[in-house]
Every structure is written in structure tokens, then in C-alpha cells.
Amino acid sequence: MRLALTIAGSDSGGGAGIQADLKTFSAHGVFGMSVITSVTAQNTKAVIGVEDVSPEMVYLQIKAVFEDLPPDAVKIGMVSSESIIRSVARGLDEFGPEKVVLDPVMISKSGHALLKPNAVEALKKELLPRCLVVTPNIPEAEALSGMSIKGVEDMKRAAERIMSYGCRAVVVKGGHLEGDALDVFFNGREFRELKSEKICTRNTHGTGCTFSSAVAANLALGYDLFTSVRLAKEYITVAIKNSLNIGGGVGPVHHFYELYRRSGLNV
Ligand SMILES: Nc1ncnc2c1ncn2[C@@H]1O[C@H](COP(=O)(O)OP(=O)(O)OP(=O)(O)O)[C@@H](O)[C@H]1O
């Protein structure tokens, strides 16, 4: 059995964060483990409360997992504050996982800040250099690169700037731009574009969390980095196509559709 760890925030509504990550790991047949950085009270409509876990407790969860169940890949999502970022960096340094995927979560789909504005610099300095791949959406890539992004050429320039912080690859996700859902992969040598048709739905809660944890699951399964990203793009596209119209706001993507379909169960 391959093992994957998510270090992220809890979403009580089950659509994003830790909950989306664990569902994604299970759908890939990978054993999922979690380090909870923050507890959010949220649903499809809003985030109504956020309480951070103490930095020491974040570190202890990492230690407990690595000392007994060393993961084959790690995904990092919401890390909220500078002190939590430092605890995660301490854990990564101590246990040295090679395959780390960072989804630099900043703002929820419902518009709530999930990263303190003064923590962006810590994210760049402390976490980017310790990651194999970073997967920002357009606003996150703008914040990390300090440039505005209007199209694919800007996505490529931003990816180059983000690489300069020391990660080994970047995927700039284009879900927030008009037109096709086009993502740009850059590994410092070549750019590759991953394109799918834009699916017309408002139910896209948790797309970024799901995409990055699918990349981590594929890395844990032993695929190379670009194959892991390409398979994750296929996974998120099916998950959005079958997203769930539940709740009164932005509904979640559907993780088990492909699994159910293959096993002949009705969904
Ligand atoms: N409507 C859509 N149709 C098809 N693919 C989409 C759609 N929206 C997003 N995607 C794809 O989903 C993945 C996640 O991209 P997105 O830009 O939504 O991330 P995100 O904003 O970080 O998500 P989140 O809001 O959950 O943090 C990317 O591969 C993107 O191309």
C-alpha cells in the first residue's frame, strides 16, 4: 500500500481542504493521513469561522506520522500563518520527504482569506524551496510572482518567476481565466500545456485541493512528475463534470464517480 499525507485545513462542509484530499487519496487507492493546520467552519456558501491549530501541535502531528508511517508523497494546502508555516518547514527539514506538492491556498471560493497577508513572504521563503511542485491558481500565481496574469504567456512568465524561489516545478492553473481550462506546467527546462474544455458549472468547491492531492497520490503511486500532473488533470476534469449540486452555494466536486463507474455501481 502506498501512503500519502495531507497537511491542510479542515473544511466542515467536506468539499475542500483535508476532506477533499482524503477522498482523493482513497479514490486513487492510496492510504491517506492528515496533519490538520486549522479548523474552518464552512459550507458551500461561506466560511463563518477559522481557528488555527497551535504550531507545536502541527509539528507533533507531522512527527507522529513520519516516525511510524513515512508517506510516499506529501501535499500541503492551507497553512494560514507564519508560525504554522515555520512548523511545517521544521517538520519537512527533520523528516526530508522528497515528493512534496504545495497548493498555496490564499482565498476560498466564497471569498474568505485563508492565508494571513503577512504570511505570503514566509510561504515563499520557507515552503517553496522545500517543494517538488507548486500549484497556484491565477490570483495565487499573481501574488507569488508580483505580476498580473491575463493569458497563457503571462502564466509562463509567472511560472518562471515562481521557480526562482527554489521549487523544482510549477503548475499555474488557469481555471480562473476565460476560455478553456488551460494549465501551464514548467520544470525549469520546458513548458507544457494541459488543456480541457471549460465545464459550465458553479460547483467547483475544492477543485484546487483535489487537483494537488491527485498529483500527490500519483507521485505516491510512483508516476513521474509530469505524468502525475497529467493524470491529476484528467481526474479533476471527471470530478468537475460530475460535481454535486448540493448546498446553496458553490457545490463540491465528485470524487468517487470514476471508481463507481468502473465497478458498475449506480451514482
Ligand atoms: N469549470 C472548469 N472546467 C474544467 N476544468 C476546470 C474548471 N475550473 C477549474 N478547472 C481545472 O481545475 C483545476 C483547479 O483549478 P482552479 O483554477 O479552479 O484551482 P483553484 O482556484 O486553486 O481551486 P480552489 O478554488 O479549490 O482553490 C485546474 O486543472 C483547472 O484547469
Ligand SMILES: Cc1ncc(COP(=O)(O)O)c(N)n1
Ligand atoms: C480548509 C480549506 N482549504 C482550502 C480551501 C480552498 O478551496 P476553495 O477555493 O474551493 O474554497 C477551502 N475553502 N478550505
